[in-house]
Amino acid sequence: MEIYQGLAASPGIAIGEVFIYNQKLHIPNFSISDYQVEFEIDRFYNALRKTKEEYLKLQQKLIEEMSEDQGKILEAHILMTEDKALIQEVVDKLRAEKKNLESIIFNVVDTLSKKFLQMEDEYFRDRAIDIIDFGKKIIQILLSQKNISLSDINKNVIIISTDLSVSDTASMNKTHVLGFVSELGGKTSHSAIIARSLGIPAILGIKDITHQSSIGYLCIIDGYSGTFILNPDNETIEKYRVLKQKYEEKESEFLLLRELPSITLDNKKILLKANIEIPEQEIESVQKYGAEGVGLYRSEFLYLSKKRKVLPTEEQQFSAYKFILEKFPNDIVTIRTLDLGGDKVLEDLYSKEPNPNLGWRAIRFCLANPEIFKTQLRALYRSSVYGNLQIMLPMISNIDEIEKTKTLIKEVISELQNDKLPYKENIPLGIMIETPAAALLSDELGKIVDFFSIGSNDLIQYVLACDRGNEKIAYLYEPLHPAILKLIKLTIDNAHKNNIKVSICGEMGADVLNALVLIGLGIDEISLSPIKLLEIKKMIRNINYSEIKKIAEQTLGMSNQKSVIELISNWTNNNLKKE
Ligand code: PEP
Ligand code: MG
Numbered sequence: 001m002e003i004y005q006g007l008a009a010s011p012g013i014a015i016g017e018v019f020i021y022n023q024k025l026h027i028p029n030f031s032i033s034d035y036q037v038e039f040e041i042d043r044f045y046n047a048l049r050k051t052k053e054e055y056l057k058l059q060q061k062l063i064e065e066m067s068e069d070q071g072k073i074l075e076a077h078i079l080m081t082e083d084k085a086l087i088q089e090v091v092d093k094l095r096a097e098k099k100n101l102e103s104i105i106f107n108v109v110d111t112l113s114k115k116f117l118q119m120e121d122e123y124f125r126d127r128a129i130d131i132i133d134f135g136k137k138i139i140q141i142l143l144s145q146k147n148i149s150l151s152d153i154n155k156n157v158i159i160i161s162t163d164l165s166v167s168d169t170a171s172m173n174k175t176h177v178l179g180f181v182s183e184l185g186g187k188t189s190h191s192a193i194i195a196r197s198l199g200i201p202a203i204l205g206i207k208d209i210t211h212q213s214s215i216g217y218l219c220i221i222d223g224y225s226g227t228f229i230l231n232p233d234n235e236t237i238e239k240y241r242v243l244k245q246k247y248e249e250k251e252s253e254f255l256l257l258r259e260l261p262s263i264t265l266d267n268k269k270i271l272l273k274a275n276i277e278i279p280e281q282e283i284e285s286v287q288k289y290g291a292e293g294v295g296l297y298r299s300e301f302l303y304l305s306k307k308r309k310v311l312p313t314e315e316q317q318f319s320a321y322k323f324i325l326e327k328f329p330n331d332i333v334t335i336r337t338l339d340l341g342g343d344k345v346l347e348d349l350y351s352k353e354p355n356p357n358l359g360w361r362a363i364r365f366c367l368a369n370p371e372i373f374k375t376q377l378r379a380l381y382r383s384s385v386y387g388n389l390q391i392m393l394p395m396i397s398n399i400d401e402i403e404k405t406k407t408l409i410k411e412v413i414s415e416l417q418n419d420k421l422p423y424k425e426n427i428p429l430g431i432m433i434e435t436p437a438a439a440l441l442s443d444e445l446g447k448i449v450d451f452f453s454i455g456s457n458d459l460i461q462y463v464l465a466c467d468r469g470n471e472k473i474a475y476l477y478e479p480l481h482p483a484i485l486k487l488i489k490l491t492i493d494n495a496h497k498n499n500i501k502v503s504i505c506g507e508m509g510a511d512v513l514n515a516l517v518l519i520g521l522g523i524d525e526i527s528l529s530p531i532k533l534l535e536i537k538k539m540i541r542n543i544n545y546s547e548i549k550k551i552a553e554q555t556l557g558m559s560n561q562k563s564v565i566e567l568i569s570n571w572t573n574n575n576l577k578k579e
Contacts, residue, residue: 001233004206006181007474008226009192011531012201013244014179015237018217018230019157020143020210021150021168027139028211029103036231040094040101043142043216044087047101051138052081076127080134086112100214102139109135144215153177158219162210166344169194170304174281179221181228183209186477188457188507189469190343196510196529197275197282203228205471254534258290262537264519268545271525272533273334275505277301279324285530286327293331295453295527296392296505297324299376300339303346311346311372317379325387332388334453334527336432337376337405338366339394343469357458357467362395367404377412384424391427392453397435402448405429434458434506439487446498453527454491456506460484479508480517480564485555492522503527512539512576513568519545520552542576 020028032040055078063071080086086108093104109131116128150159150172159172159180169191172180177200185191185204195202201223213219213230220229220240224247229236262272273295274286286294302312302320312320325333340346341361353359366373380391393405406429416423433439434455442452456479461468463483466476478484488504495502503525508514510528515536518526526536551571555564 001236002212002230004209004212004228004230006203006206006209006226006228007185007187007192007471008223009185009187009189009204010195010200010202010223011247012179012199012221012223013240013247014158014201014221014223015232015240015244016156016158016178016219018213018215018219019153019159020213020215021159021161021164026143026162026210027102027106028100028143028214030100030212032098032100033231034098037094037098039216041091043214044090044094044101044105047138047141048081048087050141051134052078054137054141055081076130077134077137080131081138102142102214105135105138105142142214150177158221160210160213160219164191166190166194166301166304170278170301172198172200174198174200179203179223181206181209181219181221183207184469184471186467186469186471186474188460188477193275193457193507193529194277196531197277197285199285199531205474254538255288257534257537257541258288260537260541262292262540264540264543264545264548266544266546268519270519270523270540271295271503272537272540273331273503273525273527274530274533275527276324279320279327282530283324283327289530289533291331291530291533293328293388294324294333294335295503295525297333297335298339299335299337300344303338303340304344311375314375314379314382317376318382321380321383321389322386325383325389328387330388332390334390334392334430335380336392336394337373337380338362340365357461363393363401363405364395367401370408373405374408374412377409378416381409381412381416381423381427382421384427385422389424389427390430390451392430392432392451394432394455395434395458396431396445397437399441399444399448402429402431402445430500432458432505433491433502434462436463436487439491442491442494443497446494446500449500451500452491452495452502454488454502454504454506454508454523456484456488456504456508459487459506460508463487478561479511479514480555480568481561482555482558482564485517485521485552485564488518488523489521489556496522501525510536512536513565513572515539516543516548516572517552517555517564517568519543520548520550520555522549539576 055074059071059074089108090104113128113131116124119125150168153173153176156176156178158178161182163184164182179201181203183206192202192204201221203221203223203226206228217231220232263269271292273293274291275296276282276294277298278301321335339362342357428450430451431449432455433452457468460477460479464476464481466473492502501524504518504523505527509518509526510532515526558564
């Protein structure tokens with residue numbers, strides 16, 4: 001049994017089989033115990049059988065499409081899958097060295113191919129290439145590294161990978177992916193955000209984990225603490241089964257709060273809304289936890305699906321927006337315009353940028369591509385008649401960006417009038433406050449928009465110069481840093497001065513301690529992953545706003561995050577009921 005610690009990115013416990021997902025071929029290298037030797041020998045025979053089948057299929061194809069002679073090229077490869085000496089050598093080494101199968105095969109093949117390469121005879125030297133090819137093929141089969149898409153997974157597994165792109169995560173088959181672990185990524189990376197939205201436990205930032213295991217091994221993810229256990233013993237499996245049940249019971253208790261208002265003891269209402277990315281997959285949990293509308297729909301996920309080869313059309317977008325608006329006939333749905341860029345890239349549209357987070361992102365990309373932007377705005381305006389829509393612009397860093405958008409909206413409205421298509425008048429237009437510039441300029445911006453939503457995920461990365469997706473500097477990424485609190489307070493005060501509402505839709509609002517400070521600073525709404533909603537509601541129902549306001553004011557006078565965290569933790573421990 002091996003225990004690893006990573007960043008707890010999405011809560012939940014999962015027990016299941018490892019599935020290594022990686023584009024690059026890697027050779028795991030780890031020691032195994034006595035009882036695992038027979039398991040590895042079985043895997044070896046199965047993989048030999050599959051390798052032979054694949055070579056035979058390939059041979060057939062060569063014969064059909066080329067010639068009998070071309071098919072013969074694979075004779076040597078096929079013979080290798082039955083080569084008694086080679087097979088025996090692998091089995092002997094597995095027993096003697098007690099290392100995982102892939103590393104043994106790699107070593108046997110490596111030694112053998114080097115021997116052949118040193119031979120005088122050219123025929124034998126050529127065989128070295130066949131041996132290397134055979135080694136690669138069987139290892140690929142062992143690691144299931146064909147072009148598998150995560151949406152094709154058809155049995156329950158726990159994904160282990162170096163990194164998961166946003167589109168990988170978005171196209172995951174939720175029914176079969178029990179959880180995922182990756183070497184890279186921070187808590188507010190978009191993969192982590194989607195995992196939370198889909199309710200899939202996830203741990204990020206475990207160095208070299210893809211080389212420590214193989215497909216089919218048992219493992220446990222504890223997404224609450226960030227603990228990952230490979231090859232757990234029976235006692236540990238039992239312990240986690242009990243823990244999982246305990247968390248499920250706790251969730252049932254939380255569900256009792258669903259119908260109750262999110263209101264403080266002294267009657268201050270804090271609206272709790274949902275963040276969503278993939279409405280069809282998430283709508284159930286949004287409704288289950290009783291969100292009062294949608295505070296952030298990350299519309300870029302419509303564009304990021306791996307299956308989609310072209311950008312979504314106006315019609316496709318229109319149906320997607322209509323779908324979500326109709327689900328909330330009595331509540332507001334805030335749809336954010338395209339925030340592509342950063343870690344959410346469409347390879348066809350983007351060439352690699354040296355600093356993607358500071359690059360051609362979100363509103364910058366949209367204004368540079370008015371046709372793409374206008375298609376989205378048209379779809380949004382057309383869908384507006386089906387509910388209570390608000391439109392939100394991401395990554396605003398100056399007034400021009402808002403004004404240019406307003407001009408495009410005017411064009412869209414006149415086109416819709418010409419086309420005699422219905423739309424709602426005066427759809428509220430708001431902005432994300434997620435660049436330091438927007439926070440500092442919030443008084444001026446507040447005069448020309450209808451609402452603010454603080455994007456703390458980006459605001460923190462830009463204010464603290466700390467990449468939100470980099471696990472190496474995750475320790476610097478601190479929402480309660482006084483610089484962040486001062487900018488948030490400034491934003492909230494300027495919003496209220498201009499009579500507009502301010503929400504937070506970054507992950508900061510989904511943490512009890514952080515949310516407490518935000519409420520004290522005067523935030524009106526919190527939009528968050530639905531799974532965290534009732535935990536926050538419980539806290540809200542147990543506090544007095546007047547008291548929290550004073551605590552939050554104290555934090556503004558502090559010069560380091562440690563003192564802020566200490567103050568808030570002590571207050572919470574003394575005043576909020578423990579589970
Ligand atoms: C944010 O930056 O806080 C935010 C909500 O937007 P995203 O996470 O999609 O960048
Ligand atoms: Mg953002």
